[in-house]
Amino acid sequence: MTDAIKVAVRVRPLSKQERENGHSFAWNVQANCISPVDSRDSRYTLDHVFGPNWTTHRIYEATTQPLLHKVISGFNSTVFAYGQTSSGKTYTMRGTPEDAGLIPLAVNEIFALIESCQDREFLLRVSYMELYNEEVHDLLAPKQMKLPIHESRENGVYVCGLRE
Incomplete structure (x- = not known):
């Protein structure tokens, strides 16, 4: 069973500091579309767009x-x-x-x-990893170390050494 990838965007609320400094939102949210406040030409339609009031x-x-x-x-x-x-x-x-x-x-x-x-x-298997600055880290491992990404015919793309 293969389902399509779904893409969602969450616009976070302004922080207390941002509000105190007079910042405003950089994005307009309307239904499942998002657009920069300062541009009429750019508009992105996604599967879900969650505004700052969404929990x-x-x-x-x-x-x-x-x-x-x-x-x-x-x-x-x-x-x-x-x-x-x-x-x-x-x-x-x-x-x-x-x-x-x-x-x-x-x-x-x-x-x-x-x-x-x-x-x-x-049988439940879970992995928890972070990709940061093009490096993969296993967030379940006691010691953080860079893990390599591999690809094979049998396994497809996988992270070597990732804990489950």
């Missing part, structure tokens, strides 16, 4: 939660965040103790789904 939980429900029944049925899924430093990737993926991110929300729901399937046995 992480609502973003989870729209993007990640729909993948979980496929995961429980044995299909692979990947969710990743991409963006510049301080753009909100870690907040969206990990969250805070008060506001869970996509990862803890998904993990909790996966285990709830597994518990509800008493007649089946599951």
Whole structure:
């Protein structure tokens, strides 16, 4: 089973410091389109565009939660965040103790789904990596070291040494 890649953008709220310094949003959000405030010519249409008032939980429900029944049925899924430093990737993926991110929300729901399937046995494998400055790091490893990316006919593209 192959599904199309879905692309979503989250416009983070302005920080307290940004608000105090009089900054304003650089992007206009309208439905599933985003455009720079200072340009009428550039407009990008995506699968999802989440404005600054969207909660992480609502973003989870729209993007990640729909993948979980496929995961429980044995299909692979990947969710990743991409963006510049301080753009909100870690907040969206990990969250805070008060506001869970996509990862803890998904993990909790996966285990709830597994518990509800008493007649089946599951093998769950998870990897957690970071790609930063063209280097891959295993975020589950006790010691961070650069991991090489390889490609083979049997495995396709994979990260050598990535923990599961």
